[in-house]
Amino acid sequence: MLWLLSLLSGLFFTLSAAAATPQRMLSLDLCMDWTLAYHADPQRVAALSPMLKRYPVDWIGDNWPGHDGTLEQIVQLQPDLVLVGQFSALMLRGRLSDLGYKVAVLPLPGSLEQVVDYERQLLELMGENPDKARSAPEWRIPAANAKRLLLLGSNGIGTGRDTFEHQIIEQAGWRNYLEVSGHVALDLEQIASDPPDAILFAAPEHQALANRFADHPVLRRSVPPEGWLTTDYWRWQCPGPWTWDLIRQLNQWLD
Structure with missing residues (x-):
């Protein structure tokens, strides 16, 4: 009799877990679009947000359903x-x-340490094993003589210290070229007199006036062509498991 009760108890737990696993998940923003596409099967996703069509990425195919951002369609x-x-x-x-729908609001990680917990929380909400979250790499402190990297964004804005991007730069083994905090307008004269070892232009691929700063002759003369690095821009937009791939890629350029 005890074995039967144990069997029934295990079966009840399995059925309860299956019933609690979301089967019609829906995203309202781009970062959640990427998270769902990274972890979930398309069959379990009711729709991704309309932001994905505005900012597509090559690793998410056309087989994912989408919504138009209206309350009426989401309710349907x-x-x-x-x-x-x-x-x-x-x-x-x-x-x-x-209206009674289950809405999970998740703040984006503000540090590399929070990325793992963020992914684990999302996996739990999705009914997945949180242990599937990718582990953070071993913490690294750049050497005092490590190469300096300038992270350049649109409109000639550089990324300094006390930012999430700064943590990525240092974790990859580089020193941040900028000594100041936050996002600041760059000084071309300063760059010309004391150029970084490399510049990574982290901005959308399409050409616009906001991106012309990167083509300025002073910048091009200050850093040789091999010192201009490129990565997938989307990896910088939202923290996630792809952050570790970005760190690994930046580290490889140090060799």
């Missing part, structure tokens, strides 16, 4: 879990919560 899709970032779709997610 009947999601059993809505994922959204802290600062996204405030009114829409509020209305969905009022």
Whole structure:
């Protein structure tokens, strides 16, 4: 009799876990789009946000369903879990919560240490094993004479210290070229007199006036062509498991 009770108890637990696993997940912003596409099967996703069509990435195919961002269509899709970032779709997610839909609001990680916990939390919400989250690499402190990397964004804005990007740069073994905190307008004269070892232009690929700064002759003369690095821009936009791939790629350029 005891073995039968044990069997029934295990079966009940399995069925309960299966019933609690979301089967119609829906995203309200781009970072959650990428997270769902990275971890979930398309069959378990009711729709990704309209942001994905505006900012497509090559690793997400056309087989993923999408929604138009309206309350009416989302209600028609009947999601059993809505994922959204802290600062996204405030009114829409509020209305969905009022209507009784399960809405999970997740702040983006502010540090590399938080990326693993962030991924584990998302996996738990998705009904997946949180141990599937990728581990952070061993913490690295750049050498005092390590090469200096300038992270250049649109409009001639450089990324300094006390930023998430700064942590990525140092974890990859580089020193940040900028000694100041935050995101600052770059000084061409300073760069010309004391150039970095490398410049990584982290901005959208399409040409625009906002990106012309990167083509300035002073910058091009200050750093040789082999010192201009490129990565997938999307990896810088949202922290996630791909952050570790970005760190590994930056580290390889030091060799």
